[in-house]
Amino acid sequence: MTRLARVAHAGAIHTAYPHADGVQLADGRVLAETAVTWLPPFEPGTIIALGLNYADHVKELARELTLSAKDEPLVFLKGPGTLLGHRGCTRRPADVTFMHYECELAVVIGRPARKVKAARALDHVAGYTVCNDYAFRDYLENWYRPNLRVKNRDGATALGPWLVSADEIVDPHALELATYVNGQRLQQGNTSHMINSIPALIEYLSDFMTLLPGDVILTGTPDGVVNVTSGDEVVCEIAGVGRLHNTVVDDDTFRLHEHRHSDKGAVA
């Protein structure tokens, strides 16, 4: 029964544990939650994400989709550069008109899985965390959709705060999900409504790709995705797993100015 985080503090990266006053580092120091920089709670290997894995979200998007009920799971991959920790900032580019959060249960693999049947699939799960898998819909194209420009932007996939060991979660398909924007609940769902369950996903994926410890499956989001703008405080919460904070920032707040690459002076 463990909850682990990875944080940066005072020049080093630490393993941290929950504490009544914030977080406790492995060496005993107790710090406020806001006194540390939160990193994703583990170092992910392959990042696998699900689209359209909640029936209500499918209905929400149905007008614009070419979709049939018999389709196989919609899975796509993300690179490591898109990850972000708890209490991070995600940039909303100036030309974007529709950027939305997606609260998702993230399933972390703990044992290699190759052609694993659903009945044994949960034996291969190390634990769970919360994911906010932002999408930038202005960039959507219908080629290998959702395309990476929508789903693989720098710092737009938050994970955390805690990696919660699997033995703490009695039933991963009985968890309430909710997203709050500036304190107002805008998204609500329950992991019992996944179209493809976690065991089914592990069976499907491990049939053609070996899953390794540290690989993570982002299991999709229910309906209620709403546009967010600069300054919005977005909290994705999964009961028993954690509350993941994120702040949306515009290009000015992000201190992003167009520099010519050669002006940086760092290129050999």
Place this chain on the structure above:
Amino acid sequence: MTFDADLDFAPWRLSGVVYGTLLNDPEALALLGQQVNQPPYKAPPQAPVLYLKPRNTLAGEGSIVLAPNPTTPVRIGASLGIIIGTTACRVPEAAALEVVAGYAVVNDVCLPHDNFYRPSLRFNARDGFCPIGPRRRAEDVSDPDALPVRTYVDDVLVHDTSTAGLRRPLRRLIADVTAFMTMHAGDLLLLGVRAGAPLVLPSASRTRVEIAGIGALSNRLGVEECAA
């Protein structure tokens, strides 16, 4: 992965992050004809169409590529792999070569599929489907946009092409990719597989992809069920 011993340190050392590029060949896009304007696509691709080759796909010289069964061919996809040598964020086209440390011969294997609406992990991300072969330092490759690329199946030349004439030549591809996502030292960006890449049944025994000036990568073929 196999490594050239003298390139197994930064910035040539591979990070294991591999991005592939779909439809970078004008001929491949032309083959789709009017389909590109019809559902589900509705318009030709604007930004580069990218996909990841995850770590379970990574393999090296001599590795065995497994078809799921004896009657399903695998697409042998010779591609130039661009080894990124430094943190690359919003790199202008004119400066793109400054972020390239070197090049690799890559066999971007997939199961044939003619629908590109969904990311197709089941076709692209199978175990061992991204053998990576020899690498060369960037300074040893004079024009990466004009390299002959040849594919042999059991020593017969079956695909004779080059890195020239792509929709996005190397510099442009780096600029358009790093415009929205940062790449890091050791990441590989695949320039793309040309139209007409061979579909090979696993009854063949050996494939070899060659990129002139960089090297050759050989792989064996097999069938999953027989591989235990």
